[in-house]
Amino acid sequence: xxxxxxxxxxxxxxxxxxxxxxxxxxxxxxxxxxxxxxxxxxxxxxxxxxxxxxxxxxxxxxxxxxxxxxxxxxxxxxxxxxxxxxxxxxxxxxxxxxxxxxxxxxxxxxxxxxxxxxxxxxxxxxxxxxxxxxxxxxxxxxxxxxxxxxxxxxxxxxxxxxxxxxxxxxxxxxxxxxxxxxxxxxxxxxxxxxxxxxxxxxxxxxxxxxxxxxxxxxxxxxxxxxxxxxxxxxxxxxxxxxxxxxxxxxxxxxxxxxxxxxxxxxxxxxxxxxxxxxxxxxxxxxxxxxxxxxxxxxxxxxxxxxxxxxxxxxxxxxxxxxxxxxxxxxxxxxxxxxxxxxxxxxxxx
Amino acid sequence: xxxxxxxxxxxxxxxxxxxxxxxxxxxxxxxxxxxxxxxxxxxxxxxxxxxxxxxxxxxxxxxxxxxxxxxxxxxxxxxxxxxxxxxxxxxxxxxxxxxxxxxxxxxxxxxxxxxxxxxxxxxxxxxxxxxxxxxxxxxxxxxxxxxxxxxxxxxxxxxxxxxxxxxxxxxxxxxxxxxxxxxxxxxxxxxxxxxxxxxxxxxxxxxxxxxxxxxxxxxxxxxxxxxxxxxxxxxxxxxxxxxxxxxxxxxxxxxxxxxxxxxxxxxxxxxxxxxxxxxxxxxxxxxxxxxxxxxxxxxxxxxxxxxxxxxxxxxxxxxxxxxxxxxxxxxxxxxxxxxx
Ligand code: SF4
Numbered sequence: 001x002x003x004x005x006x007x008x009x010x011x012x013x014x015x016x017x018x019x020x021x022x023x024x025x026x027x028x029x030x031x032x033x034x035x036x037x038x039x040x041x042x043x044x045x046x047x048x049x050x051x052x053x054x055x056x057x058x059x060x061x062x063x064x065x066x067x068x069x070x071x072x073x074x075x076x077x078x079x080x081x082x083x084x085x086x087x088x089x090x091x092x093x094x095x096x097x098x099x100x101x102x103x104x105x106x107x108x109x110x111x112x113x114x115x116x117x118x119x120x121x122x123x124x125x126x127x128x129x130x131x132x133x134x135x136x137x138x139x140x141x142x143x144x145x146x147x148x149x150x151x152x153x154x155x156x157x158x159x160x161x162x163x164x165x166x167x168x169x170x171x172x173x174x175x176x177x178x179x180x181x182x183x184x185x186x187x188x189x190x191x192x193x194x195x196x197x198x199x200x201x202x203x204x205x206x207x208x209x210x211x212x213x214x215x216x217x218x219x220x221x222x223x224x225x226x227x228x229x230x231x232x233x234x235x236x237x238x239x240x241x242x243x244x245x246x247x248x249x250x251x252x253x254x255x256x257x258x259x260x261x262x263x264x265x266x267x268x269x270x271x272x273x274x275x276x277x278x279x280x281x282x283x284x285x286x287x288x289x290x291x292x293x294x295x296x297x298x299x300x301x302x303x304x305x306x307x308x309x310x311x312x313x314x315x316x317x318x319x320x321x322x323x324x325x326x327x328x329x330x331x332x333x334x335x336x337x338x339x340x341x342x343x344x345x346x347x348x349x
Numbered sequence: 350x351x352x353x354x355x356x357x358x359x360x361x362x363x364x365x366x367x368x369x370x371x372x373x374x375x376x377x378x379x380x381x382x383x384x385x386x387x388x389x390x391x392x393x394x395x396x397x398x399x400x401x402x403x404x405x406x407x408x409x410x411x412x413x414x415x416x417x418x419x420x421x422x423x424x425x426x427x428x429x430x431x432x433x434x435x436x437x438x439x440x441x442x443x444x445x446x447x448x449x450x451x452x453x454x455x456x457x458x459x460x461x462x463x464x465x466x467x468x469x470x471x472x473x474x475x476x477x478x479x480x481x482x483x484x485x486x487x488x489x490x491x492x493x494x495x496x497x498x499x500x501x502x503x504x505x506x507x508x509x510x511x512x513x514x515x516x517x518x519x520x521x522x523x524x525x526x527x528x529x530x531x532x533x534x535x536x537x538x539x540x541x542x543x544x545x546x547x548x549x550x551x552x553x554x555x556x557x558x559x560x561x562x563x564x565x566x567x568x569x570x571x572x573x574x575x576x577x578x579x580x581x582x583x584x585x586x587x588x589x590x591x592x593x594x595x596x597x598x599x600x601x602x603x604x605x606x607x608x609x610x611x612x613x614x615x616x617x618x619x620x621x622x623x624x625x626x627x628x629x630x631x632x633x634x635x636x637x638x639x640x641x642x643x644x645x646x647x648x649x650x651x652x653x654x655x656x657x658x659x660x661x662x663x664x665x666x667x668x669x670x671x672x673x674x675x676x677x678x679x680x681x682x683x684x685x686x687x688x689x
Contacts, residue, residue, distance in 0.1 A: 033673030
């Protein structure tokens with residue numbers, strides 16, 4: 001029997017563009033060198049699946065404002081600290097005296113708020129369905145305890161409408177297994193009806209190769225016919241995680257969301273329901289609307305849609321490096337530009 | 350403080366003031382544990398030196414937490430300097446230790462640290478001959494910092510340097526990688542992950558001696574401390590102007606460490622080791638070196654993980670588990686767990 005790797009290496013059909021929409025996939029695909037075994041007809045595009053990469057500059061501006069003008073303690077996942085805002089990153093704000101604390105879970109921020117009742121604590125809630133439940137739990141917990149000094153600055157996002165918006169950029173999506181573990185597979189079945197193809201993939205070398213091989217086989221056997229397969233049944237159940245979905249639905253509701261480089265995608269974000277408005281930092285501190293500005297030379301948006309490669313950006317590797325990121329895609333280990341920089345060209349890179 | 354607790358059980362600023370209490374601290378903790386014929390009560394130790402060359406080095410230790418599965422800062426502070434000497438092919442002879450202790454640090458813990466230092470020094474065959482103690486105000490240091498300085502006798506006929514790697518060399522690691530870094534990450538309790546990982550912290554002069562007894566033709570010996578094996582490989586590729594090829598399947602990693610790295614998205618090659626050496630030697634010498642290593646207590650899982658090539662100087666290229674080539678990322682990033 002042909003192995004997944006052989007199926008991929010021997011593919012000689014028509015051109016096939018596959019978009020992975022998960023930062024962990026991007027990182028693993030680069031780390032494993034999967035691009036180097038692909039035939040030229042297969043193109044892998046690193047889509048907008050890393051929460052750091054799609055965080056707009058305006059959101060960082062809001063966090064900086066909360067820290068510097070309102071004296072709030074910002075609790076955040078470490079990666080966000082270096083994402084450039086319009087004027088400065090949170091790291092820059094820190095050097096101007098802002099209190100910015102790295103946490104590994106939103107619940108740590110709640111603990112911190114409880115222990116420091118004299119401080120206003122704001123958690124930066126970014127991330128997809130995988131991290132949303134923990135943020136919801138944190139808000140529920142703060143509400144149950146009546147913590148008046150805790151709030152979140154929300155920028156959580158959901159994938160389904162992003163797939164629709166990106167439909168033209170790829171022939172098939174590699175769906176992120178851990179997101180589908182929460183949401184289940186019905187969303188993907190629905191996408192088939194809209195002509196969007198994809199398979200759910202796990203994260204080991206074998207799981208990623210298998211998912212790619214399945215995409216190849218299905219595209220070749222019925223060209224143009226949209227498809228869906230769950231190639232990660234070990235973890236992803238069709239119904240997802242009902243408990244997590246219920247929690248999310250209790251605390252948050254859909255809203256339009258801005259994606260860095262892609263603009264506003266309707267109903268692709270989540271915000272706190274009115275019952276939890278007291279924990280919404282934007283309302284609590286009456287933040288004005290912010291129109292963020294990114295460096296106009298940064299091509300993250302095009303990179304995320306496969307319209308250009310990281311190396312096509314003039315700043316790549318010169319003005320923009322993981323130590324001095326200009327765009328968000330260079331910040332996180334899982335960002336497309338960062339992965340390209342770290343694992344990129346063996347001989348010339 | 351608990352009212353029943355004796356204030357004498359904690360280090361106070363008076364212990365560092367140089368008076369009677371300083372003398373008491375030295376007697377109770379340091380003299381009691383370190384005593385040997387060369388340990389000095391004077392301003393400096395006076396030591397006999399054989400003909401030949403000495404190696405001389407110093408290192409500061411500020412690990413947090415100061416105790417962890419597999420050791421504590423005391424053991425670490427001896428291993429670190431002993432291993433730096435050993436990497437030059439030098440037999441460690443004498444050490445001096447300087448302590449900066451935070452006010453309020455429990456004396457019992459200080460004794461545990463001193464006992465671990467003594468035990469490790471004995472094992473390494475090195476004598477602690479001089480020391481210094483300072484006490485810093487609460488919050489000025491994190492519990493205890495230790496600096497050790499060491500002198501060793503160079504072995505004749507052995508010359509190692511990070512600039513001596515040559516195409517055709519085998520790259521050897523003396524055991525599984527990343528254990529110390531992984532242990533410390535877990536001991537900090539930030540990730541709420543439980544795994545049974547202990548530090549590899551160990552004094553390695555015996556390990557080096559067994560290798561140089563097996564072959565004098567060894568080009569590079571480095572201990573893979575901060576930054577791990579990956580950082581050492583990039584340093585050597587740079588200093589020697591060579592390329593390095595690794596086979597990821599050959600890199601020994603304990604299953605628990607691999608598990609933790611998988612969860613946090615970390616590369617084991619970039620986690621610190623405190624008892625592992627990276628060795629470059631001609632391929633012809635590698636079997637004898639490996640055989641000697643595998644008999645040793647700290648190097649039973651030694652393995653050849655790659656080779657030196659003339660291509661792609663300055664770069665480390667990995668053959669990954671799917672048989673494709675990929676660059677090992679350059680060191681330098683912070684250790685950040687992934688968030689999605
Ligand atoms: S290299 Fe930097 S500036 Fe260019 S697209 Fe990537 S992140 Fe943006």
